[in-house]
Amino acid sequence: MAKRAGRGDRGQAAVEFIGMLPVLILIGLAVIQTGIAMYAMEQAGTAARAAARTAGRSGMENGCRRAGEAAISGWVAKRTEIRCRIGVDEATVSAEVSIPSIIGFDLGSTTKTVTMPRDMARP
Template sequence: MSVHRRPYRPGGRRRGRTGADRGQVAVEFVGFLPVLLLIGLAALQLGLVAYAAQQAGTAARAAARAESLEDGPDGAAAGRAAVSDWLTVGFAWGGSSDEVSVTAEVTIPSVVPGIGDFGEVSRTSTMPRD
């Protein structure tokens, strides 16, 4: 039994594909592109939140260590020197005669400037006095 097959024609049109379907993938991609951009920006913002938290901990430890030393440097200067220059950091002091406690607050930057206020993240470090 023989089966009738069409001859192969290089460069011929494929079955079932009409001229109206051309470019459909490109249009779907353009429609999905804003969703991809929002997901990417959200991931970047989450990374900035984590980075600000890490920098707040570093600033608090550096400032507390500097303040705990008897003839050490200024705690605020040491804390600011320990973080990236583009971050805004503030300090609050506490403690007793035996120890010093420093709370560092870092303002969380925004991926898109002017859009969204993400607040501040704070970390506290306590060191014994020398």
């Protein structure tokens, strides 16, 4: 009797897929985590720029932190620390965002610093 071709390979593709599934999931999580980290970096820059613009205006120095937090997403604002240093000629703002993790490891934080000249003419 002739043996059917390929009969002994039944389920092989499924077994290979199941074997590769953890690797594919790990790659997918790494891609998503990289995107979240890059988003946190972008949000830190946005917060620092908005806060520095506000701190640079005469009479608006006290609104520095609020302006930085208002410029970014709410879930990122909760993880953000904004430090305003206002001098005579310039305002320097640092925004530090703790990077959220979906994989359970502490990924640290990202900090962006922006310096803007002070506009003393505007009240």
